[in-house]
Amino acid sequence: MMYRFVLQKSVRVTGVTRGYHISRVSSDRVWISDGNNLILTNTAGDRLHHLTGIPSGLFSYGVHTVNNDGDLIYIDSDYNINNLSKDDRIKTTLIKYKAPWRPQSVYSSLSTGDLLVGMYYYTIDTFTGKVVRYNSTGDHIKTIQHHHNTGHGLYSDPGYITENHNGDVIVSDINRVVVTDRRxxxxxxxxxxxxxxxxxxxxxxxxxxxxxxxxxxxxxxVQMIDSDVYFLSHILTPRHGIDKLLGLSYDVRSHLLWVGSQNSDTINIYRVVDEDSLSGK
Structure with a gap:
């Protein structure tokens, strides 16, 4: 399948200074965070809802997600994981912070409804990480921390986390992407x-x-690799006028890719275009 991403729109988002992380709500609404603020916005850049009190600085990467009901799930500045209802009225704490492991990233599985939480702890210049699977109400299911053959630690600093249709758990770590199966x-x-x-x-x-x-x-x-580690292409590069990329969200329904940068309050929205359609075939 040959396709590329074409810029459809650039949106300046009121209330954020950069695009650390993006979570899709619908084809025209997303949550965006910048390390201090968490904003619900639309494709016009309007601020529809505003939250503060999220982890700041280096620890504010993948700190929110949206579940199948449209609820926002996010990590707060006390490192608790909360659920904010779709109507932005009811807040529930799902997982209370327990030292020394601090949650840094969270993802709600579209297939199971489970929560995947990337955690770390820091001791004497060393980061150690793990991924914990909870059910949708915050009950522990499984911890992923060590290689099943070698026993070595899999993660150091799990900053962003997602899942594919195969159920693989995919994590952005310090200098690598780590992929495990659902087990x-x-x-x-x-x-x-x-x-x-x-x-x-x-x-x-x-x-x-x-x-x-x-x-x-x-x-x-922005690089694309397949589900078996093979590099496929650079789909976005500096020649597209973007740099210091951080936030990324793809909507499989509308085929839109939302991209945020450290250096801008503008979110770029790209649409997948089939190469054959571009050539007129």
Whole structure:
């Protein structure tokens, strides 16, 4: 399948200074965070709802998600995980913070409704990470932390987390993308394209074919790899006029890709276009 992403619209979002993370609500509404604020916006850039009190700075990457009911699930500044109802009226704490593991990223599975939470703790210049699966009401199901064969730790700093149609759990770590199956068995780690440029992964999402799309902070690009670790292409690069990419969200229904940057309050929205349609075939 040959396709590329064409810029459809650039949206300046009222109330944020950068696009750390993006969570889809509908084809025309998303939640966007910048390290201090969490804003519900539409494709016109209007501020529809505003939350504060989320983790700040380096610890505010993938701190929110939207579940199948349209509720916002987010990590607050006390590192509790909360559910805010779709009408923005009822707030419920799902998971209370328990030291020393701090939640840093959260994702609501579209297939199971489970919550996947990336956590870390820091000791003497060392980050140690894990991913914990909870059900939709916050009950613990499974912890993914070590390689099933070697026993080595899988994660250091799980900043963003998502899932594909195969049930694989996909995590942006410090210098690699770590993929495990739904049982927690390590499948592969992706460390960058064949060029050898390395990888500093940030925002991550998947498409309807279970391709993995990941922002690379190192090369200012969005890369696409398949579900078996093979690099496919750079779908966005600096020649598209974007840099220091952080937030990424793909809507499989509308085929829109929302992209946020560290250096701008403007969110770029791209649409997938089939190459055959562009050539008139």
């Amino acid at each position: 927690g068995r390590h499948r592969f780690s992706y460390r960058g394209p064949p060029s050898g440029s390395g990888l500093e992964p940030r925002g991550i999402c998947t498409d309807e074919l279970s391709h993995i799309l990941v922002c690379d902070y190192n090369t200012d690009s």
